[in-house]
Every structure is written in C-alpha cells, then in structure tokens.
Amino acid sequence: MSRPTLLYVIFTVQILCAVFFSWDVLVSVLGLSPLSWRLHEVIEIGAIVGLVLGVAISVYVMREMHRRTARIEDQLRVASGAFMELVDEKFSTWDLTSAERDVALFSIKGMSTAEIAGLRETSEGTVKAQTNAIYRKAGVSGRSQLLSLFIEDLMDGPVMASPSERSA
Secondary structure, X not given: OOHHHHXXXXXXXXXXXXXXXXXXXXXXXXXXXXOOHXXXXXXXXXXXXXXXXXXXXXXXXXXXXXXXXXXXXXXXXXXXXXXXXXXXXXXXXXXXXXHHHHHXXXXXOOOOHHHHHHHHOOOHHHHHHHHHHHHHHHOOOOHHHHXXXXXXXXXXXXXXOOHHHHHO
C-alpha cells in the first residue's frame, strides 16, 4: 500500500471512529438506544482498536517521513559538495585568479555586479573587467552560459536542445 493511500485509510478510520463516538454521546444524551448493549460494546471496541491502530500507523508514517527527509538532506549535502568540487575543478581548468574565483562564484550565485563590488569592496568597473576575463577563460559570452556549463556537467549532458536541434 502506498504512503498516500495509507494516510487516507488512517484518516478515514479516524473519521469513522470520531463519528461513532459523537453518535454515541448524542444517543446517551437523548436517551436513545437503537442497538443492543452487546453490539454497542463490540462497535465501541472496534472503534477503539481503529483509533489505536490509526495512531500507531501515523507514528510509523511520521518516522518514515522523518527518515526520508534526513536521507534527502544527506543527499543534498553530497550534491552540494559535488557541485563545489565541480566549481573548483572548472576554476582550476580555466586558471582563474583568486579574485576571479570569488567573482565567478558570486556571479553563479546570482548576485549583481553592484552586489559583488560591495562584497569585495571594489569598483563595479573592476568586477566587470574580472567578469569579462572569466567569460573569456571559460569560453562563454555571459552569466547564463557560465551557469549552464555547471548544470550540464551535473546532469551529464546538455540541459535542453535548442529549438533548431529539437525540430531536426
């Protein structure tokens, strides 16, 4: 049984139990007794078992979700480390200076020229010159192409074919 289906089953059982206990209270308040006491007790025991099972299964599902979340977070940390290794490898291949490495990393993170200049405490003109040097060394014409080099390597191939390549 899939997790969403299991959650729906738990939810349905708990709603049915809540309806039964609400009905039971209403019948007691009004003094009505449409069921024999034995049948009533059997249904009540069934509702209690259903609620206990619902709680137990909910705890199990929550623990599994917590484990899955932890596993995904670990994978994300690994991917982040792999990305930084890729960045360092590319920067070394392109023979970037330490200043160019900083500018390239900030650029990849999506910061503007003004933001990079502020962080590095240099002029925007210096950042633009370093950015142009980075693009020249990387063989690209802009920030989006620079970023796509890393995405392609992470995805093991081109991100998307150009419109002319798709129609061919």
